[in-house]
Amino acid sequence: MASHRFNAQFTDNVINAMGPNTSPRIRQVMASLIRHVHDFARENEITVDEWMEGVKLLNWAGQMSDEKRNEGQLVCDVLGLESLVDEITFTLADEAKDAPTATAILGPFFRADTPYRQNGADIAVTKPKEGGEMVFMHGSVIDFKTKQPLAGADVEVWQASTNGLYEQQDPDQAEHNLRGKFKTDDEGRYYFYCLRPTPYPIPNDGPSGKLLTLMDRHPFRPAHIHILATKEGYRPLTTQIFDRQDKYLDNDSVFAVKESLIVDFVPRKEDPNASLELQYDVKLVADSA
Amino acid sequence: MASHRFNAQFTDNVINAMGPNTSPRIRQVMASLIRHVHDFARENEITVDEWMEGVKLLNWAGQMSDEKRNEGQLVCDVLGLESLVDEITFTLADEAKDAPTATAILGPFFRADTPYRQNGADIAVTKPKEGGEMVFMHGSVIDFKTKQPLAGADVEVWQASTNGLYEQQDPDQAEHNLRGKFKTDDEGRYYFYCLRPTPYPIPNDGPSGKLLTLMDRHPFRPAHIHILATKEGYRPLTTQIFDRQDKYLDNDSVFAVKESLIVDFVPRKEDPNASLELQYDVKLVADSA
Numbered sequence: 262m263a264s265h266r267f268n269a270q271f272t273d274n275v276i277n278a279m280g281p282n283t284s285p286r287i288r289q290v291m292a293s294l295i296r297h298v299h300d301f302a303r304e305n306e307i308t309v310d311e312w313m314e315g316v317k318l319l320n321w322a323g324q325m326s327d328e329k330r331n332e333g334q335l336v337c338d339v340l341g342l343e344s345l346v347d348e349i350t351f352t353l354a355d356e357a358k359d360a361p362t363a364t365a366i367l368g369p370f371f372r373a374d375t376p377y378r379q380n381g382a383d384i385a386v387t388k389p390k391e392g393g394e395m396v397f398m399h400g401s402v403i404d405f406k407t408k409q410p411l412a413g414a415d416v417e418v419w420q421a422s423t424n425g426l427y428e429q430q431d432p433d434q435a436e437h438n439l440r441g442k443f444k445t446d447d448e449g450r451y452y453f454y455c456l457r458p459t460p461y462p463i464p465n466d467g468p469s470g471k472l473l474t475l476m477d478r479h480p481f482r483p484a485h486i487h488i489l490a491t492k493e494g495y496r497p498l499t500t501q502i503f504d505r506q507d508k509y510l511d512n513d514s515v516f517a518v519k520e521s522l523i524v525d526f527v528p529r530k531e532d533p534n535a536s537l538e539l540q541y542d543v544k545l546v547a548d549s550a
Numbered sequence: 551m552a553s554h555r556f557n558a559q560f561t562d563n564v565i566n567a568m569g570p571n572t573s574p575r576i577r578q579v580m581a582s583l584i585r586h587v588h589d590f591a592r593e594n595e596i597t598v599d600e601w602m603e604g605v606k607l608l609n610w611a612g613q614m615s616d617e618k619r620n621e622g623q624l625v626c627d628v629l630g631l632e633s634l635v636d637e638i639t640f641t642l643a644d645e646a647k648d649a650p651t652a653t654a655i656l657g658p659f660f661r662a663d664t665p666y667r668q669n670g671a672d673i674a675v676t677k678p679k680e681g682g683e684m685v686f687m688h689g690s691v692i693d694f695k696t697k698q699p700l701a702g703a704d705v706e707v708w709q710a711s712t713n714g715l716y717e718q719q720d721p722d723q724a725e726h727n728l729r730g731k732f733k734t735d736d737e738g739r740y741y742f743y744c745l746r747p748t749p750y751p752i753p754n755d756g757p758s759g760k761l762l763t764l765m766d767r768h769p770f771r772p773a774h775i776h777i778l779a780t781k782e783g784y785r786p787l788t789t790q791i792f793d794r795q796d797k798y799l800d801n802d803s804v805f806a807v808k809e810s811l812i813v814d815f816v817p818r819k820e821d822p823n824a825s826l827e828l829q830y831d832v833k834l835v836a837d838s839a
Contacts, residue, residue: 267637275630275805280766287764290594295629297586302634305579306642309656312626312635320622323612333609337601340584341564345591346601348556353595367598475576477569516564 265303272299318468325467329429331369335469338366338515339478347499347517354496354546366517367499368487370427375417378441383454383534387434389423392459395535396526399452402445402490405544410449414492416543417442418455420485425461457526457537458484460509473514483509483518488543495545502541554592561588607757614756618718620658624758627655627804628767636788636806643785643835655806656788657776659716664706667730672743672823676723678712681748684824685815688741691734691779694833699738703781705832706731707744709774714750746815746826747773749798762803772798772807777832784834791830 276292283291301307318336325332337343343366378384385395402414419440421427428434443451462480464470473480484504491497501517502524503510510518529538565581572580590596607625614621626632632655667673674684691703708729710716717723732740751769752758762769773793780786790806791813792799799807818827 267634267641271630271634271637271805278765278767278801278803278805282766283764290596290600291761291765293590293594297590298629298631299634301582301586302631302638305582306638307579307635308642309632309635309639311579312631313623316620316622316626319608320612320615320620323609323622324615326609326613331605331609333605333612334602337605340587341560342587342591342601343598345556345560345588346596346598348560349591349595350598352556353597472580475572476567476580477571478567512567516560516567 267303272296275299318471322468330464332467332469334369335463335467336472338369339463339469339472341516343368344516366501366515367489368501368515368517370419370421370429371487371489372419372429372437372440375419375440375442376437378443378453380443380446380450380452381454382441382443384418384420384439384441385422385454385456387422387428387438389456390433392423394457394537396455396457396537396539397452397529397532397535398455398486398539398541399450400541400543401449402451402492402543402545403449404495405546410445411492411495411545412445412447412449414445414449414451414490414495414543414545415442416445416451417489417491418453419487420455420458421461423456423459425459430464454534455486458486458504460484460507463514478514479512480514481509481512482515483507483513485517488541490543490545492545494549495547498543498545500543502539556592561585564588607760611757618661619753621756621758623658624752624756625761627658628752628758628761630805632657633805655790655804656778657790657804657806659708659710659718660776660778661708661718661726661729664708664729664731665726667732667742669732669735669739669741670743671730671732673707673709673728673730674711674743674745676711676717676727678745679722681712683746683826685744685746685826685828686741686818686821686824687744687775687828687830688739689830689832690738691740691781691832691834692738693784694835699734700781700784700834701734701736701738703734703738703740703779703784703832703834704731705734705740706778706780707742708776709744709747710750712745712748714748719753743823744775747775747793749773749796752803767803768801769803770798771804772796772802774806777830779832779834781834783838784836787832787834789832791828 275295279288322332322336347366402411404411422439428438445451460481460483465480484507485501488500502522503518505523505525526537526539529535564584568577611621611625636655691700693700711728717727734740749770749772754769773796774790777789791811792807794812794814815826815828818824
């Protein structure tokens with residue numbers, strides 16, 4: 262490890278400064294973090310000027326962040342970190358129980374204050390100025406183990422409009438446009454109208470956009486719908502479903518695509534409100550399972 | 551490397567997303583950063599909740615930062631990163647030339663707009679309410695190679711007051727108190743009055759303070775005076791000098807102490823303005839050396 266020409270004791274000194282009242286988890290995580298950060302700096306011989314560029318970029322991320330935007334999260338996303346910790350969290354859950362629906366990242370555009378809507382509602386309150394195919398999305402929430410439908414579960418969805426913007430990024434969209442929370446009926450069903458999702462670029466006016474430019478990467482995410490499903494007594498499920506037709510499936514700018522999350526939009530007949538249909542069942546794992 | 555049970559291709563996929571127009575240095579640094587960040591997450595099986603705590607902490611650092619405070623820098627400092635990149639930068643310079651004065655971190659309390667003062671001035675414009683021994687500090691700026699004194703060099707100094715606060719942190723101190731920029735005279739000399747430095751805690755109301763608490767570490771820095779010396783045609787020198795009497799010399803909260811930067815304050819006689827004296831020569835390396 263110490264095959265470098267810098268002070269060989271330095272990293273151990275920093276780690277050993279931790280006091281006796283450090284919790285075991287913090288001690289493990291911080292020691293590992295310090296070791297990796299120091300190894301990174303030494304292996305690349307990071308100079309003071311380069312490090313200061315990194316500090317400015319991190320401070321900039323915080324300064325751009327507020328209730329409606331989490332730029333620190335987006336910086337992690339373009340480095341693949343959110344998708345990786347999602348995989349880690351899912352793997353740990355998977356080893357503890359049987360495999361539920363694959364998970365995906367929450368992303369920075371989730372809002373905790375999304376309102377309930379009635380089943381059958383249209384979440385496209387503000388219609389797109391250009392494009393926009395309407396979809397009837399429906400399915401059931403099911404107990405993963407018993408296969409029984411779950412009444413009274415919450416299915417929360419959110420998606421960007423065809424201009425690539427979520428409502429909180431776009432003054433022309435109504436508050437809570439293209440998002441809603443649905444309670445499953447007595448037969449465990451949820452259903453609503455939404456847009457067929459379209460690919461969009463993540464915002465490129467901040468440090469994550471700067472990193473993408475530096476790395477000569479495009480900012481696009483493949484078309485997707487976010488889902489957060491919850492029910493008391495069950496583990497919450499955060500996921501995204503992706504359109505099989507999308508050209509960015511293989512190179513998502515935040516690396517969130519998994520094969521099991523790819524879905525097919527099919528033609529829908531005799532519905533004046535939608536030309537496409539998507540059936541998607543959500544499986545929840547009981548806390549006690 | 552891939553002795554883990556997560557997607558073995560994931561990290562390479564993220565690294566390989568970099569496009570052909572990435573500069574060689576960015577490609578090297580970002581690939582290494584991505585690999586270390588991912589290894590850190592996998593080795594510690596960082597969960598989504600733990601990662602989100604980290605994101606909040608980083609955003610918080612940016613939100614606290616402004617022209618007078620650089621909290622992102624301070625977070626790096628408590629992890630030893632600024633001192634490490636300083637050592638790396640110094641080592642690279644050292645290998646290219648002979649060894650100049652050892653360097654130390656700039657720290658987050660430097661101000662780019664520090665005013666010039668006349669040699670002989672007293673930088674303690676606002677006298678401390680408690681304590682405070684006056685020091686006559688003097689020395690020469692010298693060409694490292696020729697040993698000749700350098701006239702017209704700038705020696706900039708800054709220090710905290712006895713309450714542990716730099717002037718920009720303390721509304722009770724005059725603007726630019728305890729900082730000043732001095733031009734060396736025809737014989738290369740600089741001289742001024744200042745306080746004997748005292749140990750102080752780094753600010754603990756932000757994420758760096760939270761990290762210190764989590765790691766059960768004290769926030770104190772050993773007593774020191776910051777120096778930045780510049781002259782056209784010479785490489786700038788950033789350093790700190792430490793009081794040999796200080797009890798925190800062995801456990802600086804930002805790990806900046808080096809043996810060669812430890813100095814002795816000695817009694818000064820027959821000067822009504824100072825009871826102590828510090829002689830310190832600064833050696834600069836010519837750009838062309």
